[in-house]
Amino acid sequence: MTIPDDLKYTKDHEWARQKGTKVLIGITDFAQDQLGDVVFVELPAVGDVVKRGESFGVVESTKAVSELFAPISGKVVEVNDPLVEAPESINEDPYEEGWMIAIEPSEPRELGELLDAKAYKAHVDEQG
Amino acid sequence: MALRTPLHAAHLRHGARMVEFAGWDMPVQYAGLLEEHMAVREAVGLFDVSHMGEVVFRGPRALAALQAVFTNDLAKVADGQAQYGCLCREDGGIVDDVVVYRRSAEDLLVCVNAANRQKDFEWLRDHAGGADVRNESDQWGQVAVQGPRALTVLKKLTRTDLDAIKTYRHAPGAVAGVTCLIARTGYTGEDGFELFCPAAQADALWEALMEAGRPEAIQPAGLGCRDTLRLEMAYRLYGSDMDDATSPLEAGLSWVVKFDKGDFLGRAALLRQKEQGLTRKLVGFQLTEPGIARHGHPVLREGAPVGLVTSGTRSPSLKLSIGLAYVPPALAAEGSALAVEIRGKPVAASVVKTPFLSRKAS
Numbered sequence: 264m265t266i267p268d269d270l271k272y273t274k275d276h277e278w279a280r281q282k283g284t285k286v287l288i289g290i291t292d293f294a295q296d297q298l299g300d301v302v303f304v305e306l307p308a309v310g311d312v313v314k315r316g317e318s319f320g321v322v323e324s325t326k327a328v329s330e331l332f333a334p335i336s337g338k339v340v341e342v343n344d345p346l347v348e349a350p351e352s353i354n355e356d357p358y359e360e361g362w363m364i365a366i367e368p369s370e371p372r373e374l375g376e377l378l379d380a381k382a383y384k385a386h387v388d389e390q391g
Numbered sequence: 392m393a394l395r396t397p398l399h400a401a402h403l404r405h406g407a408r409m410v411e412f413a414g415w416d417m418p419v420q421y422a423g424l425l426e427e428h429m430a431v432r433e434a435v436g437l438f439d440v441s442h443m444g445e446v447v448f449r450g451p452r453a454l455a456a457l458q459a460v461f462t463n464d465l466a467k468v469a470d471g472q473a474q475y476g477c478l479c480r481e482d483g484g485i486v487d488d489v490v491v492y493r494r495s496a497e498d499l500l501v502c503v504n505a506a507n508r509q510k511d512f513e514w515l516r517d518h519a520g521g522a523d524v525r526n527e528s529d530q531w532g533q534v535a536v537q538g539p540r541a542l543t544v545l546k547k548l549t550r551t552d553l554d555a556i557k558t559y560r561h562a563p564g565a566v567a568g569v570t571c572l573i574a575r576t577g578y579t580g581e582d583g584f585e586l587f588c589p590a591a592q593a594d595a596l597w598e599a600l601m602e603a604g605r606p607e608a609i610q611p612a613g614l615g616c617r618d619t620l621r622l623e624m625a626y627r628l629y630g631s632d633m634d635d636a637t638s639p640l641e642a643g644l645s646w647v648v649k650f651d652k653g654d655f656l657g658r659a660a661l662l663r664q665k666e667q668g669l670t671r672k673l674v675g676f677q678l679t680e681p682g683i684a685r686h687g688h689p690v691l692r693e694g695a696p697v698g699l700v701t702s703g704t705r706s707p708s709l710k711l712s713i714g715l716a717y718v719p720p721a722l723a724a725e726g727s728a729l730a731v732e733i734r735g736k737p738v739a740a741s742v743v744k745t746p747f748l749s750r751k752a753s
Contacts, residue, residue, distance in 0.1 A: 299424055303682065325704055326618070
C-alpha cells in the first residue's frame with residue numbers, strides 16, 4: 264500500500280497534488296485495491312465546476328460502482344481522457360498515469376485542510 | 392456471523408479477498424477478477440462452490456416425487472446424466488433453478504442455490520408426498536474445475552475414464568484419493584468438472600488440484616469472475632434474474648418446461664401463461680454507448696420506462712457492456728433499440744442474441 268508523502272488526501276480516498284496553479288486529483292492505492300479491476304470511468308468535462316465533497320464522477324470495477332468526491336472546489340481545466348480507453352491505469356498506477364482531473368482551485372485554503380500522508384495512513388489503518 | 396465452507400482456510404491461505412454472499416463468507420477474488428476470468432476462458436480455474444446445497448431423493452418413490460415438482464423431464468435422462476430445470480410454485484413462480492444428478496431412479500441428487508438451501512429442502516420435503524428427502528448440504532464440499540485445461544489437470548489425479556463422462560454426465564470416482572461424484576457440469580460456459588466430495592476432504596482435494604494444475608497455470612477463482620463468466624453465457628442467476636415472482640417462461644427457460652411429461656407443480660399456471668401470452672421476457676442487451684448497466688436500472692423506450700435490468704457487467708472477454716433485462720415481448724426482438732437509465736441518464740442499448748459469447752461445442 265503506497266501513500267506518497269507529498270500528496271494530500273480525503274477520507275473518501277481521493278488524493279490531490281499541487282502542480283503550479285492547478286491541482287491534480289485521483290484515487291489512492293488503497294481505493295483502487297478495494298475496488299478491484301476498474302473497467303469504466305466517467306469524468307467531468309473541461310470547464311465544469313466542482314465543489315468540495317460533491318461527486319465529480321464515477322469509477323466502476325466489474326463488480327462495484329464508486330462515486331468520486333472532489334477534495335477541493337474549483338474549475339476543471341484538464342481531464343485525463345486516455346483513462347476512458349484504459350481505465351486499468353487507475354489500478355496499475357493510481358498516483359501518476361491514473362490521475363483523473365486537474366482543477367484550478369477557487370478556494371485555495373481548502374488544499375491545506377486535507378489530510379497529510381500520515382493522517383491518511385492512520386485513517387486507512389483504522390478501516391483495517 | 393457468516394457461514395464458512397470447508398474451504399474457508401484454503402481461501403485465506405491462497406490470499407483471497409472475502410465477502411459475504413447469500414450468508415456465506417466467500418472469496419470474491421484472489422489475483423484479480425479479470426485475470427481469473429481469462430484464466431478460466433484460456434486455461435483453468437478452481438472454484439469453491441461448497442455453498443451450493445445438495446438435497447437427495449432416495450428410494451422407490453424418488454423419481455416420481457421429484458418429477459412432480461420439477462419442470463424438466465427426468466424420465467428422459469439416463470442414470471449417470473444430469474439435467475437442469477426449475478422448481479415452481481403452484482402459480483408458476485420460480486422457487487429455484489437446480490441441476491438434478493440422476494444416479495438411478497432411486498437416487499437423485501438436487502444441487503440447489505446457496506441462498507435457497509433451507510427453503511428448497513423444506514419445499515421439496517413438503518411436496519414429496521412422503522418420499523425419502525434429505526438435506527445433505529452440510530456433508531458435501533464442492534469444487535468446480537473449469538476451463539479448456541480442466542480435463543488435463545483432472546486426468547492426473549484420477550483413474551476414472553474422464554473421456555467417457557460427456558457434458559452433463561457424471562460418475563462416481565476417486566480424485567486424489569478422495570471419493571467424489573465427478574460431474575461434467577459448470578456455470579462458466581467452458582469445459583470442466585464439478586466435484587462433489589465429503590466436506591472433511593474438500594481441503595485436501597483443493598490442494599491436490601492446485602498442485603496438479605500448476606503446470607497448466609491453474610488459478611483459484613472467486614465469485615467475482617463466476618458472475619462475469621456466467622453472464623457472458625447468459626446463464627440466469629437466481630435472486631437477480633429471476634425469483635418466485637417470475638416464471639420460467641418469462642425468464643427464457645421454456646426449454647426446461649416440459650408440458651407433455653405429465654402433471655407437475657406449476658404446470659397449470661404455466662400453461663395458462665403460455666396460452667395467454669407473456670407480458671415480459673428476459674432478453675440479452677448490449678450498451679452501444681459508454682457505461683455499465685446494473686441490476687435494478689430502468690430500461691427505457693423513447694424515454695418511457697418499459698422494463699428493468701436484472702444483471703449487467705462489463706464483459707472481460709468481449710470488452711462490451713452486456714446485461715439481461717425484462718422487457719415487453721414486443722420490444723424483445725434482436726436489434727430492438729432501447730436505453731438503460733444509468734444514474735439518471737439514458738444510455739443507448741440494443742437487444743442482442745444470447746449467449747453473448749459463442750463457444751465451440753465441446
